[in-house]
Amino acid sequence: MTTPNPNELAGLVAAIAVEQTQVRGDLRTVETNVGAIETQMAQLPAIKLAIAKIADSVKALAGTEEEEPSALWDWSTMTRKDAELAWSELSTWMDTVLSGVYRKVAGGGGNHSDPDMARLAVSMPSLGGDNSSGGLVPVCWMHHPDLVAELSWLCQMWLSIYRTPAGTARVGDWHDRYLPGVLARISTSTARTCLNQAHKPLRPAAVSSADALSAAIRADVANREQ
Structure with a gap:
């Protein structure tokens, strides 16, 4: 049996010691990495919540809510x-918002059934009168299809702005552009000759505020397919 060379044995021992040191270092690195991963895993719920909040903010700014737009x-x-539902929504909005809040309907004021309010509107230029200078919607608006179409999108834009979370950024547009634009186009609409509440009918129709609106709605709905 050959006796091991002491120098060779010393070299082997030294090499093993170096390898053990490297293994210990690798183990410490693995432990450090595992600890970092565990820390990151513990932070995941908070990260997911932060990402969800950012996504909601982006959707709100872009006006892309999850709900389907009307x-x-x-x-x-x-x-x-469809026409019955649209007429109901439009006439309610005209009475409570465009007339009741903004006072932009000639002869309006939020209460068409009140004779005193109607007389007051006629006597005050700021509430009624000549649409060529006053920029008001004539009380006979329901008899003018082009005006109904204009008021329809104006109503829907107002509802999308004031009744949805994403609409607040467009409030200024409605007041600065949408409403003034519709009021300005009255002078070139079929209602341009309906001054001082004197309706010039496109077709025979009585004009008497609430009764006129009901009659116009019935006539329109009756002419549509089921």
Whole structure:
């Protein structure tokens, strides 16, 4: 049996010691990495919540809410049921918002059934009178299809702005551009000759505020397909 060379044994021992040191270092590195991963895993719920909040903020800024946007009213294709729903929403908005809040309906004021309010509106230029200078919607608006179409999208834009979280950024547009634009176009609409509440009918129709609106709605709905 050959006796091991002491120098060779010393070299082997030294090499093993170096390898053990490297293994210990590798183990410490693995332990450090595992600890970092565990820390990151513990932070995941908070990170997910932060990402969700950022996504919601981006959607709000872009106006892309999860809810499906309401389709614009197309009076040329509406069924009776669709027209009834649209007329109900539009007439309510006209009475409570455009007339009741903004006072932009000649002879309006939020209460068409009040004779005193109607007389007051006629006597005050700021509430009623000549649309060529006053920029008001004539009380006979429901008898003018082009004006109904204009007021329809104006109503829907107002609802999308004031009744949805993403609409607040467009409030200025509605007041600066949308409403003034519609009021300005009255002078070139079929209602341009309806001054001082003297309706010039496109077709025979009585004009008497609430009764006129009801009659116009019934006539429109009756002419539509089921």
